[in-house]
Amino acid sequence: MPFPTDFVWGAATSSYQIEGAAHEDGKGPSIWDMFCRREGAILEGQNGDVACDHYHRYAEDIALMREIDLQGYRFSIAWPRILPEGAGTVNDAGLAFYDRLVDALLEAGITPFATLYHWDLPLALYQRGGWLNREIADWFADYAQVVVGRLGDRVTHWMTLNELKVFVGEGYMDGSHAPGHKLPLREVLLAGHHALLAHGKAVQAIRATSPQPCQVGWAPTIFPLMPAEETPETVAMVRQITHAVNPQYPFWSSSWLFDPVFLGTYPEDGLALFGKDAPDIQPGDMETIQQPLDFSGLNIYQGFYLKTGAEGPAPVKPKDGAPLTALHWNVTPETLYWGPKFFYERYQTPIYITENGMSNVDWVALDGKVHDPQRIDFTTRYLQQLQRASEDGVDVRGYFHWSLMDNFEWAHGYRERLGLIYVDFETQARVLKDSAYWYRDVIAGNGIQ
Numbered sequence: 001m002p003f004p005t006d007f008v009w010g011a012a013t014s015s016y017q018i019e020g021a022a023h024e025d026g027k028g029p030s031i032w033d034m035f036c037r038r039e040g041a042i043l044e045g046q047n048g049d050v051a052c053d054h055y056h057r058y059a060e061d062i063a064l065m066r067e068i069d070l071q072g073y074r075f076s077i078a079w080p081r082i083l084p085e086g087a088g089t090v091n092d093a094g095l096a097f098y099d100r101l102v103d104a105l106l107e108a109g110i111t112p113f114a115t116l117y118h119w120d121l122p123l124a125l126y127q128r129g130g131w132l133n134r135e136i137a138d139w140f141a142d143y144a145q146v147v148v149g150r151l152g153d154r155v156t157h158w159m160t161l162n163e164l165k166v167f168v169g170e171g172y173m174d175g176s177h178a179p180g181h182k183l184p185l186r187e188v189l190l191a192g193h194h195a196l197l198a199h200g201k202a203v204q205a206i207r208a209t210s211p212q213p214c215q216v217g218w219a220p221t222i223f224p225l226m227p228a229e230e231t232p233e234t235v236a237m238v239r240q241i242t243h244a245v246n247p248q249y250p251f252w253s254s255s256w257l258f259d260p261v262f263l264g265t266y267p268e269d270g271l272a273l274f275g276k277d278a279p280d281i282q283p284g285d286m287e288t289i290q291q292p293l294d295f296s297g298l299n300i301y302q303g304f305y306l307k308t309g310a311e312g313p314a315p316v317k318p319k320d321g322a323p324l325t326a327l328h329w330n331v332t333p334e335t336l337y338w339g340p341k342f343f344y345e346r347y348q349t350p351i352y353i354t355e356n357g358m359s360n361v362d363w364v365a366l367d368g369k370v371h372d373p374q375r376i377d378f379t380t381r382y383l384q385q386l387q388r389a390s391e392d393g394v395d396v397r398g399y400f401h402w403s404l405m406d407n408f409e410w411a412h413g414y415r416e417r418l419g420l421i422y423v424d425f426e427t428q429a430r431v432l433k434d435s436a437y438w439y440r441d442v443i444a445g446n447g448i449q
């Protein structure tokens, strides 16, 4: 039995990438509304003002989810729709949208998995320091309380932050995402610490507010390291490096963010490496951060192989012509084996794969259909490896394909298509791709047959 019978098969999206309606019904601006206006930030100056117009077309989109027989749908809530200034006044029209969405999902028999933060920080909070201001932990917890107070009678699966590593790393360190800063390591680590505190306080707020038992997690990303050959020595070496803070890419090391959440401490090697740049930890911080979680999401797309060389571990450079997605990400199916496995060994927390998928060069063919055999092959290979992890005893509870539909792929704009559903951004017409029909069969068979 590769997957448990209650395994959840779903697809994922995020608010800014699909909703559109960027200035409607009282929504405040977010840092992405701002960043998209910065010259050169986004491919061809595109933005999410309209995106997939999901805000108006959610019912049609849920009808399509039904055609795929999705069991779960992961979406995010736009903080500035709920609190236009980030804190203070609540915008009822924003909450009402998610009311309608959740009701329609439940009516369709689809379990909502809600993420509270998928990068669209209210601009007003950015102007008050954003993730660099320690107060953000309270702002985020207050926002969580408002959302769960309204939706918690129907939503039972919550995630706090999507990809802390990316929104801080790309937003505050390399500047390719909103708000587009290139700050010194000390400030990057401080923003990361505040985000961890925000996560912890939000978990507390969700549990305190939910009127019914609920499942709480988060959705970090990992770039798994994998053994080039499965000998015990190489596996042990890769495991060790996986859980170490890598001096070359310090902030990107998983243990720097995962150890606080699951073990209640920053890793010693990271603290030693960062020295004076390490964040100031105030009494009680680590207890706040280490809230028990019911699950961890993992967003996994690609990873890297390591081999044991004469002078220690050596990365294996992908061969020229090796499979790549349209975004030129490596096709590395074994990341869905080694990623969950190494994570589970260390943190013993149930896992949902909250994102996995690929960007492909899709178009509507002369027969009116969208043929995307690469996506089917890609996902087959990745799911085979996830099945292997599950058979090995890793507690994997669900898989959410990224994405339900083509959408605004951040700095890459609309060029990159990652959906199971094709979207014509001129007409807003939707077409189920071949992969969507294929995925329906996977769902029916509870896995790859």
Ligand code: FCB
Binding pocket: 014, 017, 162, 163, 166, 221, 299, 355, 402, 409, 410, 418
């Ligand atoms: C992840 C993001 C998601 C999407 C995919 C392709 O890093 O969480 O919004 O952009 O990558």
